[in-house]
Amino acid sequence: MRRDDSISHTSAGPLLEICDLNLDFGTPRGRVHALRNVSLDVPAGQVVGIVGESGSGKSTLAYTVMGLLPENADVTAGSILFEGKDLLKMPAQVRRNLLGDRLSMIFQDPMTALNPVRTIESQMIDIQHHDQGSRSEKRARALAMLHRVGIPDPESRVGAYPHHFSGGMRQRVCIAMALLVKPVLLVADEPTTALDATLEVQIIHLLKELQKEIGCSVLFVSHHLGAVAELCDRVAVMYAGEVVEQGAVRDIFHNPAHPYTRALLECDPGRIKKSTRTLPTIPGEVPSLLGSKKGCIFRTRCPQAFNRCLQENPVEYHIGLDQVARCHLLDEERLVSA
Template sequence: MRHEDPTSHSSAPSPPLLEIRGLDLDFGTPRGRVHALRNISLNVPAAQVVGIVGESGSGKSTLAYTVMGLLPQNAVVTAGNILFEGRDLLEMPSQTRRNLLGNRLSMIFQDPMTALNPVRTIEGQMIDIQHHEKISRSEKRSLAIQMLHRVGIPDPQSRMGGYPHHFSGGMRQRICIAMALLVKPALLIADEPTTALDATLEVQIIHLLKDLQKEIGCSVLFVSHHLGAVAELCDRVAVMYAGEVVEQGGVRDIFHNPAHPYTRALLECDPGRIRQKTRTLPTIRGEVPNLLGSKEGCIFQPRCPQAFGRCTQDTPIEYRIGVEQAARCHLLNEKGLVSR
């Protein structure tokens, strides 16, 4: 009889909680199809925070809403898979996928001023979010009070009866975080949750998210344009440009050894990296391209200071840099790196 060593499989990596493979998404418009997401491949490991960064219009929020299934009627996924806990979300019956929302999948929306229902009390909304739980209303209320206390709402027992307009923007965002985490999701998607807040509140919210993520043990897909917030919160980073992931890897690798010209340009524009007083902030020349119709070559080529002949003709493939980092750039092929 064969006896297996119980530790023999311990070194095998566990599958990612969320696995996006070759995802393409188009928006139908009167002027034609907008290719909003193109060949997106991205993993979110269990109990890790993955950041998505890029300029406005790069497709960050579109990707987040695609994972949640919250897309307008003119959006069409034309290729790819979104595997969550081993099951393809795109192949699920609509009711099965809806049952995951507010249960295994949860989301913090960008604007705390509009994310809450203005005509319902905080108590009512926090009890409703627990509709998957087979417990009494008083137990749900007790859990809601505990979570509001955890996110720093003072005197939550009495303030639960208030309406959203009774709270400041920072407090409303804390309530949104409390609601999203109250169901203890496996995956939390945070779509620029600090955009509407001032710098002091932003730091507080980032630290709060970091503590709660470790406490609950969930994975987080964190969408942001704030590089400092991503560096503070995330384990891994994916850099998006014009609907493509141009570089991804560990947060330390991306911030200390960026391989794609766009990633380098993005980091150079970060005000937190400017050491001398100046009235002129650095910018990336040009504009994000129009995504109507097909494009040849590298999508970043018109704005890239290092572009050469091949960049206008061939779409770059992904090249591996080190163990976890990879980028899509023809310059990496010139350096003899191996494609994935």
């Protein structure tokens, strides 16, 4: 039998520790530096959110952790330590054995995540291939989990195909499959993007309840700041392949230190108190990631950029005990106060 106590993790260090990760994609136009010097910790039993605009590298980071990258992807530097072992240096078969066991993922589109020509029952039984037990025992566990995620009458629905379910119900099935194996780390790649606002709230609350029940850690990728505030303990803000700020959710939302984080929060419709036809935006576009970059990657869109931003890549500066940001302004403020 699979060890149920395996979801507990030693408190000696983070469950997942991403250190100075760099990843390129080879293209006909040159190498795209999709991730640059990304460092991020996911503590045991906590939910860490990753936010940023489209093209910021959020999903690329999630897929890199899972080892689900296309052939033109190349990790050029860094490490991904999971339970103290570097996933990037593991033999391919050893790493594959972790998937659907200690590592599990909820994909963005529930329709493409499920096999359209196989029943939900067969897919949920197959995903338990690491577990011992008969087919009837695995079916019973599948039914119990479908009931837990709110699928009505799972006994009769389990034999249906994915297209028989609505988008919200398909996403519940995907969550049930991901958590059925009781992973120690769940990677959720924008699991509410395809859902309407009401369903999104339900799915977030469901994820929160199930995460506490199972005790797993979650790496939660989202562009929805409200969902991150509701679900996550910590948050990392990504821009153009870099983590520009990270810390506890409360610190980031109440005391953002990086100009990009402040701009993101100002664009959140949930923070707009007066009715308006014009929503705030961040001027400009995410820069091309082709070729080498000098200076701050956000400088072309930053209203506070100055000469140093053109010449030097900013390093991490600490704000308080548990918050860091990459911005030259923080160093300038420190120099002035000194």
